Amino acid sequence: MFARPQIQALLVAVTLLAVLLPYWWLAVLWSKESISREDTQFAFATTTFLLVMVIADMAFLIRYYQVKRKREILEMTRELRASEEALRLTNKKINLLSSITRHDIRNQLTALKIYLELSRITPADPEKAAEYVEKEEQIALAIERQLEFTRQYESLGVNTPVFQDLASCIGESKAGLNLDGIAVQVAGIPGAEIYADPLLKKVFFNLFDNSLRHGGRGMNAITISAALSSGRLVITFEDNGIGIEAGKKELIFDREYGQNTGLGLFLIREILDITRIAIIENGTPGSGARFEIMVPAGAYRVTS
Numbered sequence: 001m002f003a004r005p006q007i008q009a010l011l012v013a014v015t016l017l018a019v020l021l022p023y024w025w026l027a028v029l030w031s032k033e034s035i036s037r038e039d040t041q042f043a044f045a046t047t048t049f050l051l052v053m054v055i056a057d058m059a060f061l062i063r064y065y066q067v068k069r070k071r072e073i074l075e076m077t078r079e080l081r082a083s084e085e086a087l088r089l090t091n092k093k094i095n096l097l098s099s100i101t102r103h104d105i106r107n108q109l110t111a112l113k114i115y116l117e118l119s120r121i122t123p124a125d126p127e128k129a130a131e132y133v134e135k136e137e138q139i140a141l142a143i144e145r146q147l148e149f150t151r152q153y154e155s156l157g158v159n160t161p162v163f164q165d166l167a168s169c170i171g172e173s174k175a176g177l178n179l180d181g182i183a184v185q186v187a188g189i190p191g192a193e194i195y196a197d198p199l200l201k202k203v204f205f206n207l208f209d210n211s212l213r214h215g216g217r218g219m220n221a222i223t224i225s226a227a228l229s230s231g232r233l234v235i236t237f238e239d240n241g242i243g244i245e246a247g248k249k250e251l252i253f254d255r256e257y258g259q260n261t262g263l264g265l266f267l268i269r270e271i272l273d274i275t276r277i278a279i280i281e282n283g284t285p286g287s288g289a290r291f292e293i294m295v296p297a298g299a300y301r302v303t304s
Helices: 005-034 038-121 126-153 166-173 200-214 262-273
Strands: 162-165 183-187 192-196 221-229 232-239 278-281 290-295 300-302
Touching (some): 038 126, 200 262, 262 278
């Protein structure tokens, strides 16, 4: 643990005094041998001591600011490299998603055209016509969901990743959600900050929303905690709902899995991956969902 600035300053002063006192003593001895008058000896020794102190202080300050500036440049370089890597990865993700989304919407439009044609050629069969209309409505809703998700996804990388207070992100993410009857407990490391895309709040919003949607009627508690483990910061989000089936723990992060499920969890993983933060689900089926967010060294800091 680093000492407070006042203690550091005191240590520097004591060190300088210990280094300079021998020079002052040598000046006193020299003045006694070379100067006969005592008042002149004192003035010479004092002047020599002050001169040496000024020179030492200048050397110390110059070196101090050189080291400080070097550290600032190294920190700026690290942040710049991290931002460049995040931007490169984000552009790659957006280009890939745009290509996939165009392909999916094109397929949906092809299916829509087929059902429209079937509706046109079977006007005398009301039952079939109603079935085709229902299919057309489902396709239209699917296209609408894809376009809405694309709008959210394109927000990735718009702003440079920054360090964000973990507790504040969790608190702000709950705004607008109906958590009546849900006991929410947050425990962890005070002052923990995460280096992530500014959409980090969206990560916790989607996790809360996922618990509310799929936790089941008995889900009435959500716990969020953070702890250091093997050089990483591990953030755990868990509820006491029905949990995730063993065979679906990885599928839930797929963009095409489920309805109103895969898009949110897929977006979570994509937001975190911009700064190489991983997320997994390792809860026990029947005992609640449990998501672990693993923040690597360099992507978190503790300010208090």
